[in-house]
Amino acid sequence: MRAAILVEGVSDQAALRALALRRGRDLPAEGIEVVAMDGATNAARYLHDYGPAGCGVLLAGLFDEAEERFFRLGLERAGFDPGPKTEDLEELGFFVCRADLEDELIRAVGADEVLRLVVAEGEERSFRTLQRQPAMRDKSLVHQLRRMMGGRTGGKERWARLLVETVPLEQVPYPLDAVLAQLA
DSSP: EEEEEEEEHHHHHHHHHHHHTTTTTTTTTEEEEEEEOGGGGGGGHHHHHSTTTOOOOEEHHHHHEGHHHHHHHHHHTTTTTSSHHHHHHTTTEEESSSSSSHHHHHHHHHHHHHHHHHTTTHHHHHHHHHHSSSTTTTTTTHHHHHHHHHHTTTHHHHHHHHHHHHGGGGGGGGHHHHHHHHHH
8 A cells, every 4th residue: 555545434435436436546556545543533544544653554535524623633643744724735735625525515516416316216205204303494405404314324434425426527526536536
């Protein structure tokens, strides 16, 4: 392995692997591993293990907006200078999803198109039930779709892959393309 892309979980991992295939890239053949860390709170450990004090491979990463502090702290502990701004993290190859991966993908595909995909996947009844719940009634369609994707075991991974396979390549969210380009 010559490089690692550190991601929070299996949904990010599935999305990047699917996008790499769509872009004609074979990450394992390139010596690039997409590493799911089982949560951003583990960033410091993985950055240490894969960084200069560990394996010493080239690093990149993808994280949700709310988890930036864990990556920033992990980078500092691993001997990197992450700087004070999010853009400084990009210079090190670490990119933020606003607000999270699912939000990025839903906005890129379009909420109405995602809803059509929900129907095509046989999930309309379940989704309509979710929409009728008191806590969901006043939420936006994007919020409801994000909630549905994370509501079942394996759901985020499944939907991340489906949305990456659906999004037009010219509309792929910036952080996904940028993190793959970092290790091109």
